[in-house]
Amino acid sequence: MHEASLVRTLLRQVAELVAAQGGERAVSVNVEVGPLAGVEPLLLQEAFEHLRRDTVASEAALEIEYVPVTLRCRKCGHPQETIELRFQCGRCQSQEVDVVGGDAVVLRSVTIAIAEASSSL
Ligand SMILES: [Zn+2]
Numbered sequence: 001m002h003e004a005s006l007v008r009t010l011l012r013q014v015a016e017l018v019a020a021q022g023g024e025r026a027v028s029v030n031v032e033v034g035p036l037a038g039v040e041p042l043l044l045q046e047a048f049e050h051l052r053r054d055t056v057a058s059e060a061a062l063e064i065e066y067v068p069v070t071l072r073c074r075k076c077g078h079p080q081e082t083i084e085l086r087f088q089c090g091r092c093q094s095q096e097v098d099v100v101g102g103d104a105v106v107l108r109s110v111t112i113a114i115a116e117a118s119s120s121l
Helices: 003-021 041-051
Strands: 025-033 061-066 068-075 080-083 097-101 107-113
Touching: 003 025, 003 041, 003 107, 025 041, 041 061
Parallel strands: 025 061
Antiparallel strands: 025 107, 068 080, 068 097
16 A cells, blocks of 8 residues: 555654654644645544554654645746646646646654653652
8 A cells, every 4th residue: 555655654754853852752743735646534533543652653643735736847847736637837848847736745743752851860
């Protein structure tokens, strides 16, 4: 399942971030999903709830933010969003455009809980 491997990658990134911040666990995980990511949000949510067990994100909420497909024209460099998935530059009409966003699941932010200091000094 495509979503499961994406979630595994996300959880790895989350664990690294939590560790890097000296945190205890993740409270929420915010991801960006574009229409070309080939991801079913419901399946992503399900995979997350299943795979978060025994990780630093075991109680974290997954927040999915939908972003449009963004293109950049190869000829004139014009950046643009496409709503109806028209792969043509809106400025020079060139069809040589690169998809620069909206084609992936991207980790945006993680809210981290820092462990209470329980020093016994
Ligand atoms: Zn152009």
